[in-house]
Amino acid sequence: MVESDEGTPPSLADGDAPSLPTDRESVRDALVEWYEADHREFPWRRTADPYEVLVSEVMSQQTQLDRVVPAWEDFLERWPTAADLAAADRSDVVAFWSDHSLGYNNRAKYLHEAATQVETEYDGTFPETPGELRELMGVGPYTANAVASFAFNAGDAVVDTNVKRVLYRAFDVPDDEDAFERVASLLMPDGESRVWNNAIMELGGVACGKQPRCDEAGCPWREWCHAYGTGDFTAPDVPTQPSFEGSRRQFRGRIVRLLGEHDEMDLDTLGHRIRVDYTPDGEHGREWLRGLLSDLADDGLVRIEEGDDRTVALLR
The missing domain is CATH 1.10.340.30 (Hypothetical protein; domain 2)
Incomplete structure (x- = not known):
C-alpha cells in the first residue's frame, strides 16, 4: 500500500518510494527481528x-x-x-x-x-x-x-551499495542518491542506528545480493517487496572492482613490503625484485618505477634520494 500524499512526511519527495507501505513500524520490526534472530558473526559486531x-x-x-x-x-x-x-x-x-x-x-x-x-x-x-x-x-x-x-549508536542511516540495492528493489526507490538518503533516513528508527544499520546492510549482503536469495535467507520484507511481487530483480549499476593482479596497486604494495625489509634499495634492484620482466629502459623500467615511487612519495609513504652515482628509495 502506498502512502497518500497527505501523509507523506516533508523529508520525502514525490516518487521517492512508490511501494513504501504506510505501516512502517511493521517494516522496521520485521527487519530488526530477522537480524537479531540470526546474522553473520563478525567480531567487530561484538564491540562498541x-x-x-x-x-x-x-x-x-x-x-x-x-x-x-x-x-x-x-x-x-x-x-x-x-x-x-x-x-x-x-x-x-x-x-x-x-x-x-x-x-x-x-x-x-x-x-x-x-x-x-x-x-x-x-x-x-x-x-x-x-x-x-x-x-x-x-x-x-x-x-x-x-x-x-x-x-x-549516534549515527545517521547508512547508505552503501547493499542498502541502495535493497531500497531500489523493495520499495521501488529510483536510482538517485538523494532519494536513497531520504528513504533510508525515514526508515531508520530514532536512536537505533547501531542495530538498524547492521540489519539493513546484512539484508543486502545475505538475502538481497546481486543474485537474490529471498526465500532461502528468509527475507523479512517479502510481503512488501516490489521486486519479490513483480519478479523484477534489477538493481542500480554496481561499480566493478578493478583487478588487483598486475595492477599498480599490487606493485605499490610490493614496493612498500620490500622497503620495509631493507633500509634502502636502488632503483634497478628494486625494479627487478618487484617485477620479473623489469628492464631499466623498457616499458616497465625506470620511468614506470619512478611513477610508482612518486605516487607513494605523494602519499607520504616513501622518499627518493638522488645521488651522484645512484638513486635509492626508502620508507619515510
Missing part, C-alpha cells in the same frame, strides 16, 4: 570500542570481509588501543597493511594519523558524532557515520 570499529571499517574498504577478520584480529593483537597505534612506527603499520593485502597503503598511514589525533587533540577520547569524527585524518562521511553508529 570506537577504535576497534574504526579499524574494521578502514580495513573493510574494498576488501572481502572473510579476509578482514584475521587481519583485524592480528592488528588489534599488535596495537590493541589507539594509544598503542599512535606510538607505533608508521612504517611498521604500512608494512602490516601491505603484508595482509588490505588495499591502498595510504589507508594505513591515515589510520595511524587518526590514532595520533585522538591521543593528541582529543586526550585519548574518540569524538562521537559523524561530524566530529570526520575531523580525523582519512575519515570520510561513510566511515564517520559507521563509527558513530556502531560505537556510539
Whole structure:
C-alpha cells in the first residue's frame, strides 16, 4: 500500500518510494527481528570500542570481509588501543597493511594519523558524532557515520551499495542518491542506528545480493517487496572492482613490503625484485618505477634520494 500524499512526511519527495507501505513500524520490526534472530558473526559486531570499529571499517574498504577478520584480529593483537597505534612506527603499520593485502597503503598511514589525533587533540577520547569524527585524518562521511553508529549508536542511516540495492528493489526507490538518503533516513528508527544499520546492510549482503536469495535467507520484507511481487530483480549499476593482479596497486604494495625489509634499495634492484620482466629502459623500467615511487612519495609513504652515482628509495 502506498502512502497518500497527505501523509507523506516533508523529508520525502514525490516518487521517492512508490511501494513504501504506510505501516512502517511493521517494516522496521520485521527487519530488526530477522537480524537479531540470526546474522553473520563478525567480531567487530561484538564491540562498541570506537577504535576497534574504526579499524574494521578502514580495513573493510574494498576488501572481502572473510579476509578482514584475521587481519583485524592480528592488528588489534599488535596495537590493541589507539594509544598503542599512535606510538607505533608508521612504517611498521604500512608494512602490516601491505603484508595482509588490505588495499591502498595510504589507508594505513591515515589510520595511524587518526590514532595520533585522538591521543593528541582529543586526550585519548574518540569524538562521537559523524561530524566530529570526520575531523580525523582519512575519515570520510561513510566511515564517520559507521563509527558513530556502531560505537556510539549516534549515527545517521547508512547508505552503501547493499542498502541502495535493497531500497531500489523493495520499495521501488529510483536510482538517485538523494532519494536513497531520504528513504533510508525515514526508515531508520530514532536512536537505533547501531542495530538498524547492521540489519539493513546484512539484508543486502545475505538475502538481497546481486543474485537474490529471498526465500532461502528468509527475507523479512517479502510481503512488501516490489521486486519479490513483480519478479523484477534489477538493481542500480554496481561499480566493478578493478583487478588487483598486475595492477599498480599490487606493485605499490610490493614496493612498500620490500622497503620495509631493507633500509634502502636502488632503483634497478628494486625494479627487478618487484617485477620479473623489469628492464631499466623498457616499458616497465625506470620511468614506470619512478611513477610508482612518486605516487607513494605523494602519499607520504616513501622518499627518493638522488645521488651522484645512484638513486635509492626508502620508507619515510
